[in-house]
Amino acid sequence: MQADYFAKKKRNTLGFLSILGVVTVLAIIITEYNVAKGFTSLPKAVEWGLANFYPTQESLTKLPDILDKLIETLLVSIAATTTGAVFALLFAILGSNTTRVNAFFGSISRGIATIFRNIDVAAWAMILLFSFGQSSLTGYFALFFGSFGFLTRAFVETIDEVSGGSVEALQATGAGYFSIIFQSVIPSSLPQMISWILFMIETNIRSATLIGLLTGSGIGFTFNLYYKNLNYDVAALVVVVIIAAILFIETVSNYVRRVVL
Numbered sequence: 054m055q056a057d058y059f060a061k062k063k064r065n066t067l068g069f070l071s072i073l074g075v076v077t078v079l080a081i082i083i084t085e086y087n088v089a090k091g092f093t094s095l096p097k098a099v100e101w102g103l104a105n106f107y108p109t110q111e112s113l114t115k116l117p118d119i120l121d122k123l124i125e126t127l128l129v130s131i132a133a134t135t136t137g138a139v140f141a142l143l144f145a146i147l148g149s150n151t152t153r154v155n156a157f158f159g160s161i162s163r164g165i166a167t168i169f170r171n172i173d174v175a176a177w178a179m180i181l182l183f184s185f186g187q188s189s190l191t192g193y194f195a196l197f198f199g200s201f202g203f204l205t206r207a208f209v210e211t212i213d214e215v216s217g218g219s220v221e222a223l224q225a226t227g228a229g230y231f232s233i234i235f236q237s238v239i240p241s242s243l244p245q246m247i248s249w250i251l252f253m254i255e256t257n258i259r260s261a262t263l264i265g266l267l268t269g270s271g272i273g274f275t276f277n278l279y280y281k282n283l284n285y286d287v288a289a290l291v292v293v294v295i296i297a298a299i300l301f302i303e304t305v306s307n308y309v310r311r312v313v314l
Contacts, residue, residue, distance in 0.1 A: 138253070152233070272291060
């Protein structure tokens with residue numbers, strides 16, 4: 054019986070790899086991608102990057118302006134994540150099997166979260182450009198909608214996993230709905246929710262850089278501006294600042310997880 058199981062699993066794996074290989078070959082043929090040329094061009098690309106794409110002493114004069122844009126990007130990312138988390142918590146409570154008011158509202162909450170989660174933040178940015186134009190507000194709403202969808206799903210799973218036993222215990226004692234929410238669900242789920250929020254902040258800071266290219270704001274737009282003007286030394290400095298900021302935020306996030314959680 055066990056041998057049949059592993060044989061079936063092996064056949065499924067080989068079948069999946071075969072389909073993946075066929076799709077890859079078809080993609081190469083349709084796009085007319087030259088695989089050999091792609092790999093042979095890598096050394097030249099690295100050589101060009103080392104020769105041109107690095108910060109210089111002159112580029113450091115632009116550092117204050119770059120830091121201002123970086124701070125703007127960080128603040129927008131944090132604001133979008135925290136406000137998205139507030140709305141996500143409300144929809145998660147309504148959508149969780151443990152705390153939902155009824156099946157109808159639960160399905161509606163999960164459906165809305167699914168729609169928002171499955172639309173990428175870049176797609177949200179392009180959609181919102183028609184309403185708000187190129188501005189920080191467009192980037193904020195794009196990150197907010199993406200954060201809301203992802204965190205709602207994460208919070209629903211957290212509530213269902215962590216709070217089930219304590220909710221049943223309070224219900225058995227006759228506790229009211231809001232007493233269960235504030236005395237059991239939120240306290241028991243809060244550490245894991247904070248962890249998800251920290252993860253989302255890290256993700257949004259990375260996404261905000263790309264979103265800035267579309268919305269004409271933040272550190273992403275700054276990089277695009279200098280790169281298109283062939284100021285490669287300043288563009289390289291922007292990249293270095295972004296990497297340093299991401300590593301710093303990740304370090305702080307890991308520290309908070311260790312100390313607080």
